[in-house]
Amino acid sequence: MAESVVLLGLWVSPFVIRVRIALAEKGVEFEYKEQDLSSKSTLLLQSNPIHKKVPVLIHNERPICESLIIVQYIDEVWTDGSSLLPKDPYQRANARFWADYIDKKIIDASSRIWKSKGEAKETAKKEFIEYLKLLEGELGDKPYFGGDTFGFVDVAFSAFCCWFYSLEIEGNFKMKEECPKLMDWVKRCMERESVSKALPDQHKIYDFLGNLKKRLGLE
Numbered sequence: 001m002a003e004s005v006v007l008l009g010l011w012v013s014p015f016v017i018r019v020r021i022a023l024a025e026k027g028v029e030f031e032y033k034e035q036d037l038s039s040k041s042t043l044l045l046q047s048n049p050i051h052k053k054v055p056v057l058i059h060n061e062r063p064i065c066e067s068l069i070i071v072q073y074i075d076e077v078w079t080d081g082s083s084l085l086p087k088d089p090y091q092r093a094n095a096r097f098w099a100d101y102i103d104k105k106i107i108d109a110s111s112r113i114w115k116s117k118g119e120a121k122e123t124a125k126k127e128f129i130e131y132l133k134l135l136e137g138e139l140g141d142k143p144y145f146g147g148d149t150f151g152f153v154d155v156a157f158s159a160f161c162c163w164f165y166s167l168e169i170e171g172n173f174k175m176k177e178e179c180p181k182l183m184d185w186v187k188r189c190m191e192r193e194s195v196s197k198a199l200p201d202q203h204k205i206y207d208f209l210g211n212l213k214k215r216l217g218l219e
């Protein structure tokens, strides 16, 4: 039976972009179905009845939800080429820790930057930069979070780079000044086709964010 791989997504979502990058790293062909989150499709509601969110990967009719879980699934199912998670259990745990940190700390603070105003915005920005610096410390002098090879944390965070431009404008700061090593890492990731092809244009994201803020009454 031919394999069926379907991705339910939203073009601006870093969570969805993670899945695109992981599939590209593994050379897996898939069908992409853009979702309208203001009017959720039956397919999305049936595939992710608990969270009702994208991404959902539907592999041979079976849905898998939550971006980091999907990336790990992809790594386990398509084993040709190099694996995204390290072999060593301790290093695997460490990679999972930092991917979880990106979601709980960095992405959380980033959304507070554009959602809030005044003092709350300043706090979110300070926290965002502090969390990025901690992540930059974890990268150290390695080319990738995975060491010499692009791995799980690299997938988890590179998917988010296309939002930096909007966040810099929203928060009035420069990533290059705050985290120069992390920005060198961004450049290295962008040299990979899996990343550059998966990331939407940063200006389009900025336009999207402007419209979203208007819709949410945040302007």
Ligand code: GS8
Binding pocket: 010, 013, 014, 015, 037, 052, 053, 054, 055, 065, 066, 067, 068
């Ligand atoms: C987050 C997915 C998510 O927030 C993951 O997959 O890692 N922890 C999950 N998806 C959003 C779109 S991106 O902001 C979503 O689908 N939202 C729909 C909703 O909240 O109704």
